[in-house]
Each structure stands twice: as structure tokens, then as C-alpha cells.
Amino acid sequence: MKxxxxxxxxxxxxxxxxxxxxxxxxxxxxxxFATLQARWGYGAAHDGERYEIHLCESCFFLTIANLKQERxxxxxxxxxxxxxxxxxxxxxxxxxxxxFFRDDAGI
Numbered sequence: 285m286k287x288x289x290x291x292x293x294x295x296x297x298x299x300x301x302x303x304x305x306x307x308x309x310x311x312x313x314x315x316x317f318a319t320l321q322a323r324w325g326y327g328a329a330h331d332g333e334r335y336e337i338h339l340c341e342s343c344f345f346l347t348i349a350n351l352k353q354e355r356x357x358x359x360x361x362x363x364x365x366x367x368x369x370x371x372x373x374x375x376x377x378x379x380x381x382x383x384f385f386r387d388d389a390g391i
Contacts (some may be wrong), residue, residue, distance in 0.1 A: 301340035303347075308340050318344040352376050 299308045299317045308317035320337040324330040339347060352373055 299338050301343050302337045303339060303343040306340055308338070316341060320347070348377060 296315070299315050300306065301308060301317065308315050310316050318339045318341075320335075320339065322330075322333075322335040324333050355376070356373075
């Protein structure tokens with residue numbers, strides 16, 4: 285026997301970029317966004333604080349560019365040549381490429 289009821293359910297209908305305030309909705313009614321998260325624990329200056337920032341594709345890559353620039357500045361006079369190669373810069377944060385079906389094929 286089936287018993288049916290109307291149930292009110294909260295669902296995500298859109299995610300707005302926290303930087304530019306634009307929708308992250310794409311043509312096929314999907315949502316494409318990045319999430320920057322932090323959970324600070326015992327011993328951290330921000331112990332007990334949690335952060336979650338949603339970014340559209342454009343703002344995500346601007347953020348990555350800013351982080352790369354900060355990395356270059358921080359290591360400007362570093363003796364370690366391994367961290368300053370162009371290959372490292374191009375792949376900064378990249379963990380997969382051509383992962384169209386999100387099956388973690390890797391790079």
C-alpha cells in the first residue's frame with residue numbers, strides 16, 4: 285500500500301557567487317561553482333570558526349591568479365628553484381584534467 289503526503293522540502297535552487305553576486309546557474313539548469321572552505325581547530329588563531337565561500341568560475345580563477353601572485357611574491361628570493369617553475373605555476377591547485385564525468389581520472 286502506498287501512502288502519499290505533500291511534504292515541504294528545502295532544496296538549493298541557485299548558488300550566488302559571494303564575490304560578484306552573480307548566479308552560478310549554467311545553460312542546462314545546473315550549477316557550476318567552486319567552494320573555498322576552512323575549518324579551524326584547536327591551536328589555530330581562529331579555533332572553532334568555519335568558513336564557506338562560493339565562487340563563480342570567473343571569480344574562482346581570479347582568486348587562483350591572486351594566490352599564484354602571492355606565492356611568487358612570498359618565494360621571490362627563495363633558493364629552492366623547484367617551487368618556482370612554470371609547470372608548478374600552470375598546475376597550481378589542479379588535481380584532475382579532462383575529468384568530464386567527475387570520475388577522478390587524475391592528471
